[in-house]
Amino acid sequence: MxxxxxxxxxxxxxxxxxxxxxxxxxxxxxxxxxxxxxxxxxxxxxxxxxxxxxxxxxxxxxxxxxxxxxxxxxxxxxxxxxxxxxxxxxxxxxxxxxxxxxxxxxxxxxxxxxxxxxxxxxxxxxxxxxxxxxxxxxxxxxxxxxxxxxxxxxxxxxxxxxxxxxxxxxxxxxxxxxxxxxxxxxxxxxxxxxxxxxxxxxxxxxxxxxxxxxxxxxxxxxxxxxxxxxxxxxxxxxxxxxxxxxxxxxxxxxxxxxxxxxxxxxxxxxxxxxxxxxxxxxxxxxxxxTFMNTARIGTAIQGLAHAELSYQGALEYARERLAMRSLTGPKNPEGPADPIIVHPDVRRMLLTQKAFAEGSRAMLYYLAQLGDIVDRSDDVERVKAADDLMALLTPIAKAFVTEVGLEAANHGVQIYGGHGFIREWGMEQIVRDARIATLYEGTTGIQALDLIGRKVLGSGGKLLMGFTQLVDDFCQANADDADARYITPLAAYKDEWLEMSLQIGEKAMQNPDEAGAAAVDYLMYSGYVTLAYFWARMAVVARAKIAAGEDDTAFYDAKLMTASFYFDRLLPRAQAHRQALLSGAGNLMDMPEALFAV
Amino acid sequence: MxxxxxxxxxxxxxxxxxxxxxxxxxxxxxxxxxxxxxxxxxxxxxxxxxxxxxxxxxxxxxxxxxxxxxxxxxxxxxxxxxxxxxxxxxxxxxxxxxxxxxxxxxxxxxxxxxxxxxxxxxxxxxxxxxxxxxxxxxxxxxxxxxxxxxxxxxxxxxxxxxxxxxxxxxxxxxxxxxxxxxxxxxxxxxxxxxxxxxxxxxxxxxxxxxxxxxxxxxxxxxxxxxxxxxxxxxxxxxxxxxxxxxxxxxxxxxxxxxxxxxxxxxxxxxxxxxxxxxxxxxxxxxxxxTFMNTARIGTAIQGLAHAELSYQGALEYARERLAMRSLTGPKNPEGPADPIIVHPDVRRMLLTQKAFAEGSRAMLYYLAQLGDIVDRSDDVERVKAADDLMALLTPIAKAFVTEVGLEAANHGVQIYGGHGFIREWGMEQIVRDARIATLYEGTTGIQALDLIGRKVLGSGGKLLMGFTQLVDDFCQANADDADARYITPLAAYKDEWLEMSLQIGEKAMQNPDEAGAAAVDYLMYSGYVTLAYFWARMAVVARAKIAAGEDDTAFYDAKLMTASFYFDRLLPRAQAHRQALLSGAGNLMDMPEALFAV
CATH class of the missing domain: 2.40.110.20 (Butyryl-CoA Dehydrogenase, subunit A; domain 2)
Structure with missing residues (x-):
């Protein structure tokens, strides 16, 4: 462990x-x-x-x-x-x-x-x-x-x-x-x-x-x-x-x-x-x-926790375990083999864990701060805006962070190879512990219905627009920045998210099952885009710190590289969710129940 | 259980x-x-x-x-x-x-x-x-x-x-x-x-x-x-x-x-x-x-097995468990609530399990039959062709089928909600049992290196072209068919797969890490396209059976609907893998090892 x-x-x-x-x-x-x-x-x-x-x-x-x-x-x-x-x-x-x-x-x-x-x-x-x-x-x-x-x-x-x-x-x-x-x-x-x-x-x-x-x-x-x-x-x-x-x-x-x-x-x-x-x-x-939002954020923490713990365990092993040589020549020539962290696919799994853990931390801390603003600000408009953002983002955070936390925990097992399956190492426990998080305090499916039904369509898109306005402001403020690598795709996703929501809303007016059929893919899409926003924010801050000549550039370099990894390798998954959900409810609802068992 | x-x-x-x-x-x-x-x-x-x-x-x-x-x-x-x-x-x-x-x-x-x-x-x-x-x-x-x-x-x-x-x-x-x-x-x-x-x-x-x-x-x-x-x-x-x-x-x-x-x-x-x-x-x-291929196909069966078992368990529960009403009005008006199979997202999970189980069955049985042809055909060319196909498809089958088998097993837990986490119901055991399959007999990462390194690039693309030719022949033979819904995207994917492989090959000539960095996403892409081929084959057969007036149209209808589901909702994931792998090795290899832990 x-x-x-x-x-x-x-x-x-x-x-x-x-x-x-x-x-x-x-x-x-x-x-x-x-x-x-x-x-x-x-x-x-x-x-x-x-x-x-x-x-x-x-x-x-x-x-x-x-x-x-x-x-x-x-x-x-x-x-x-x-x-x-x-x-x-x-x-x-x-x-x-x-x-x-x-x-x-x-x-x-x-x-x-x-x-x-x-x-x-x-x-x-x-x-x-x-x-x-x-x-x-x-x-x-x-x-x-x-x-x-x-x-x-x-x-x-x-x-x-x-x-x-x-x-x-x-x-x-x-x-x-x-x-x-x-x-x-x-x-x-x-x-x-x-x-x-x-x-x-x-x-x-x-x-x-x-x-x-x-x-x-x-x-x-x-x-x-x-x-x-x-x-x-x-x-x-x-x-x-x-x-x-x-x-x-x-x-x-x-x-x-x-x-x-x-x-x-x-x-x-x-x-x-x-x-x-x-x-x-x-x-x-x-x-x-009245306090369901804070309870759900509290449960979302489990996704972050298990991504972080699994990352810590996997990183230690990846730096110690020796197997095969780097494809570009030995990196540990004195030893019998290279540590497995030299292998690109091990790094892909580690960076996936890291990107999910750190991105989720930013997302969940932000939500907790919104909760404090709602509780204690004297500015009525600010309270309303924070409350609206929480309403929208809480189901995303709860479901998305616990889903990717489970994925991260599984990468931890995978990095250990067969040893990951053995209880002694503790990595499989993380998967078993993480598995409950997408089930309790409202399953992923329940969160997804809350998001698309009550929050997005139920507010006539207003809650979503509140957030995308924030994203837009951020993108505008950093438009000329060296961070175009993050800002440009983020801005495009924000537009696509709005447009896609409109499409689903129109279809759902004709047939309510269209909302249900889109729900989980819509939530996961929203999660990837939301996480992209937090990674972009972190990248902008990190680059500013480096530009300001602060110490500890290693920390900020790692942030920028992890942000790049997220945008290159994880954010594209949003497109698969988009294509799936735009295919409509027919491919789910047309099959008569009896045909599931022939 | x-x-x-x-x-x-x-x-x-x-x-x-x-x-x-x-x-x-x-x-x-x-x-x-x-x-x-x-x-x-x-x-x-x-x-x-x-x-x-x-x-x-x-x-x-x-x-x-x-x-x-x-x-x-x-x-x-x-x-x-x-x-x-x-x-x-x-x-x-x-x-x-x-x-x-x-x-x-x-x-x-x-x-x-x-x-x-x-x-x-x-x-x-x-x-x-x-x-x-x-x-x-x-x-x-x-x-x-x-x-x-x-x-x-x-x-x-x-x-x-x-x-x-x-x-x-x-x-x-x-x-x-x-x-x-x-x-x-x-x-x-x-x-x-x-x-x-x-x-x-x-x-x-x-x-x-x-x-x-x-x-x-x-x-x-x-x-x-x-x-x-x-x-x-x-x-x-x-x-x-x-x-x-x-x-x-x-x-x-x-x-x-x-x-x-x-x-x-x-x-x-x-x-x-x-x-x-x-x-x-x-x-x-x-x-x-000499018999690694058959051992790997034997292990791939585990992915199929756990997708099937989890589907059977989840389907039974989905038809019995009552919760909430269908969004389009009560389907079980006499009861206190509707069976959860009326909910689109439950169907999405069930159909995912079904599509993976049945598609994998076709893929693995096909591979086993190729093995028999290799062993017992007197036609030297036919043996060579079958052997080449096995060489290419075995790592895909082993890694892809066990990965999606694990996903399917997790859907089974999810459909049970909190009960899925309880041992008594047996659904969580399926996840625990399935988890080993992506690890032993060569991890997913090892299979992926075998596929892209030894099989695809190592043969100068010949093994891949052997299979895409088969796909092409199939698409040509069914070009005017009512199955364009499956044939058209399959043909496009086949071309894209070849082109993408060429791109990776060129990059890998400059830097061998490019192959390693693409490997698992490449394997998963290949898996989704290969499964699309088998679903298209099943759909063509099913429609022919219906056209021929055979009995048991329910079975064939279910095949066609599951095929549609696969093409609409699962195959698009290939695009996410493609985008990720085309982003190159830099986002994995540039990070110095020390920066993983700052």
Missing amino acids: PQYKAPQRDMQFVLNDVLDSDAVYAGLRGYEEATSDLMTAIIEEGAKFAENVLSPLNQSGDEEGCRWSEAGVKTPAGFPEAYRQFVDNGWPALSAEPEFGGQGMPNLLGIAVNEMIGTANWSWLMYPGLSHGCIKTLEAHGSDEQKARYLPKLVAGEWTGTMCLTESQCGSDLGLLRTKAEPQADGSYAITGTKIFISAGDHDMAENIVHIVLARLPDAPEGTKGISLFVVPKFNVDEDGVAGERNAVRCASIEKKMGIKASATCVMNFDGARGYLIGEPHRGLNLMF | PQYKAPQRDMQFVLNDVLDSDAVYAGLRGYEEATSDLMTAIIEEGAKFAENVLSPLNQSGDEEGCRWSEAGVKTPAGFPEAYRQFVDNGWPALSAEPEFGGQGMPNLLGIAVNEMIGTANWSWLMYPGLSHGCIKTLEAHGSDEQKARYLPKLVAGEWTGTMCLTESQCGSDLGLLRTKAEPQADGSYAITGTKIFISAGDHDMAENIVHIVLARLPDAPEGTKGISLFVVPKFNVDEDGVAGERNAVRCASIEKKMGIKASATCVMNFDGARGYLIGEPHRGLNLMF
Whole structure:
């Protein structure tokens, strides 16, 4: 298993040089103290924790997995101790509201720290990671009394949280959910039903677990408009926030999975468990949507994490493993063969991993910064613009980054040859862990429908035009630059993207299946173009740094070369997606169902 | 885990209607009795064995895995019994030479049976599968005495065989191997060294194991020209072919792997084991090359197998799982939601699996038939032409079919959503099992160098022109057909392929890295175009059948629709590969090694 080394140099490049965080956060309410110096110091501490505490538990956690018994779920050796350290050092509070003990740092910094933790050990991150959704739900929609009762312990990390949505008959289609909530005389509700795929549903790392549960009231309408939101603690909590008697919610079993085996994926039985309504009845799904963007960006981080980790492991091996000679003559004449990094195809795979990891980092940090602007800017127009950009780019980021992260993880195995298939080296674990990312928090197909249906066509193209205007401004501003190599194709793609969207929109007016038939190829096309924008931005900054005579030209040279690689060798894939989607819905929908099985 | 159902209808379509096997085999020496009736009957029997005996052991074998002890490797429950049945029914002898007890059936039939066995249970197939290489080596290069001593038991399946090539420091680059062979007074050799990744190196399914081992004689030149081939039995064999005392070869451990866990991947220690030279000294690698094509086609079958199995599992789920409504209105109005097969993107994934499985079947069966022509035709020119086609198409088939097989397996997981990640459903096992196929028997990168270096450029383009001439003849013969939808793009791609190859050749003359930098994209491009040829051939046959008023038009309709899907939605990917490879070697080779890690 590769020992993780946090790419702090690149993280700071994105934060400071590309996203100009000092200037941005100086102008955001309550974030004035989040200077680059402070953020750098926090990232350094986070890097130590990720590298020294969590990375060594990544492979052992996979081997050992979680164990279920009647008494509860036991996480792998070292997991609870690492969590204790995490709590003692105040990490859970990093980006939570100061009112309940949070440190009030920007979401961007939280994402950067999560990147490091998740790259070191994605399974481990799932425990505090799920708390985040629970905290955000209560912060946004809980009553004052609910906030006071649950948030301080959650923010401190003494308790963790979960999100209980899925049931065996419904994942993407929550309208089908059946869990019931019966009003009780004391104002609480008796929650009854079975939830599945509940990450961190039970474990031995914290003294209480606060479940956010979707359920139906007795008078609820059918479908998605009859779902309400409840808070259901594992141990009931009194007015002073002290956990008392056990509630009727239990982990019935844990799943055996392909990967993230150290993350407990629980079947949770609610057997008349005491719960409390959050917000208005029947508005549960709407309430959930308010922080769906940040949850999806949090999941997108997994694609970045596994691209980065796999790259680090593969690069080390490619520099050490000797096999065959370079086609242009020996590069290691004293040795029995050359290191495989001399071979063009090994470099193609390494650069693919690198381009996806670094490009995704820029994209996701940008999105996290947009989230901070939405939360804290006093400029209404700026908030609206940032919110629109997030709405458009979040499904792209979630689906595209996790898809290419999985691809990158597979390249890591491939670079190791047969050894990549052997568990000992740790590269195959990265593939197994990465595989979940395109499935949970909305599959790639669901993100694609969100993008093309709700966001692009649903806004009459406005959301897309908001982004392409940004791209256009950038291209104009750098039109005479030495970076025409990036700017020229980017500008062309931007025009093509708009035109193509118009075409699909026209076809979809006649036949809604045209949108569905185009969706995933459209999303992947959009992902490649969006990543091209971030690579172009990074290239422009890198060249400016070199021109300004800054030190560390090696870093900037590597950026420019990776940008060139991206434009030459990965961006052309967008054309294959374009051709596929322009072929229309007929080749998917004409085949009668029965003919699939003749 | 999907219960496998052999696609006999499609297998017969390829064998009889596309490849016209009755006419072909009637004209091949010794294969006159291999009529379509006989092959159909044998396939029916093979289907029963695969479906009823092997498919039920696929998931349990993965769960249980193999166990090592000093006494030897124990395979999962049911594996030895299934092997006994396989032997009792005479399957090992199917395509072996009659001289040693074989049934002398065409290689094509062997491939078809192996497809069924391997789709049902790829791990299990590895045991008899490795014997095949051992038998072919002895048949081709063993002395009469060696043949008499080993072949009857191997052909009968009473013993199994292995191929011992890889060592820890060398896989692709066998020139680095170190295992020694010291001549002994009695004419035998003492073999000393450690081999890794030896499939079926030890097990409890047969009474003896015959290892084919690559090793160096004391006077051997360095590199690939100093490697000799030896036969080393687990139990020494006397002149009458009776196994006696234990030889000094032992399984030191078995690997923990990502997949194919029921296949024992052994570290084999040779500690002065008694071995016998096969053929001339120092010619070991050349001797191995004689049947490398068939071994690679055998491995390519894995891509087909996992595309097919994943398709079967995903299709069943897509027809049963209910989620959301069709965008064009409810298709299952009585139910709470529509089956997910109504959604365009689910269909896109299913059709991708189907197009890869059925297209690969046509490609691989065609290659197997070419092998039979090479072996048994009396027409020297026909043999030469078939041999040339095999030389060109084998690396394409091995690498492309295993790559797209892995993609198809991943679509299977994706169609199941979160359930795809859960072991119980069996879909994630298919991905784990499929992952090895692009690594062993020559990685995709190695196949790609073989294709572009040895085959295309190495023949001055002649091998490629042999195939494009075939494509051209086919296009000409069907130029006025209703199939212009397939023929027109195929003809254009054929021209582009030739022209592109010329361009690469010219650049590679200046800089050999240009070939390496283009290699994998070139191979994938070639794979998409080659598959287009087979889909066009199937479409032409299907339309002719419909025109002739044959029954079962549903089958032929499905063929035509799948062909259209392939041309519309998958073939365009060739363009992305083309653009990437035409960008040249600079974007891969210019980056100094040190800059990969800044």
